[in-house]
Amino acid sequence: MQTVINVEQLSKSYGNLPAVDKLSLSVKRGTVYGLLGANGAGKSTTIECILGTKNFDSGTVSVLGCNPKKDRHHLFQNVGVQFQEGDYQPEIKVSELCEETACLYEAPADWKKLCEQFGIGAKTGNVVKSLSGGERQRLFIVLALIPNPELVFLDELTTGLDAKARRDVWKILSELKSNGLTIFLTSHFMDEVENLCDEICILKKGKAVFYGTVEQAKTASGCENFEDAYLMLSGEEEKE
């Protein structure tokens, strides 16, 4: 299987504080890869280093065979991104934000259809800031899918969504995956990770402490429940 993201020995520190420490990972085409870890474990920094929006200290990163910093114009035709703290122009409407995003790509998806799929089809005339937290979260997933990407980054994709909306998002993502989309995500919901991810990597203070599948994580930790396994592997449990 083709490798879509390849990261080797990635290190990044803020001053003396190491945020990511010699991280290596590779993501295969058509799979869902989950990057897990507590708040501050280095997930967002890792994503930003992979995307080239942050400079890293050492290591190599290749995305779809490109260097994300040098080839950004070419690379981002095929990559969709949802940031944890996505922002938008103060008075912009949903339709304007979607239109403005779609116009940047050579072959964008139909954003009206995507909005409908994600249950915000009736809200396209509204101002973005008037949407509820869950609706806004769904809008940002829509924006990440507008490029018709081969690869999509979703940072805490379902934070703020209710149970039903989360299930709906999972279903759509599974469908997209079966059409060949590769998904790189971070999440704090272990049911979501268990449901979606083919492979995971657990970060603890910037270091990878586990690589493998959800099942392997359960075996390695000796826990039946994945959330317990995660807590044990990420060392979160010791603190309590």
Next chain:
Amino acid sequence: MKSFRTLLKNELKLNIRNMNMVIFAVIMPLIVLIILGFIYGTKPAEDGAAYTFIEQSFGALCSISICAGGLMGLPLVVSEYRERKILKRFQVTPVSPAKLLLVEFLIYVIYCIVSMLTLFPAAALLWKIKIHGSFLLFLGIWFLTMVSTLSIGLLVGGIAKNTKSASVIACILYFPMLIFSGATLPFEVMPVTMQKIISILPLTQGIQLMKAAFLGVPVENVLLPVIVMCAVTLVCFGISVRCFKWE
């Protein structure tokens, strides 16, 4: 090209919705015109002058929108987009910094054009102003003044750390230029030393030349200010694209 048009259309809509520039770049110059009109009407600029006071002030009136857009609007919009991480969102799309900057730049060009297109008919209709000099020369200098002043704004927005420092720099540039460049206080009443100092401001040069072109007064040394304005434009554009920071 399609992406450029769509961006321009949407960003312009957002900018108009914000209303700040509509007020400062379009309505304010009209109000100043009306005030001057009621005070001076069709009186000549001075005893025996062949042109009226309003004709003499027309170049300065046109520079209010240039000043508002270039020194307040543009730097603030660019730095606000950076601070709100809107630029960061654009960073993970194929769009180039030059395209984004050009879109924002053009929005303020549009304001300046609208301002001129409302000022001239209003002044011509109500106070019968006429161009005594060359209309083309006037337009050319107006254009140069506009792009050079706007490019300073682009540079400020491009390199300012955040909205706060952009707004401080903008104020430092905006108010002296607005007050001393001749846009509000007549250049002629200032002491000679002061005239010399403020002659460095591109806006001062621009207003003096626009006035001369409008009134048909011969000007010495047009070349130098024209070269300065062109150089300012190129340098500011170059640095703002080169040193562009998404975050």
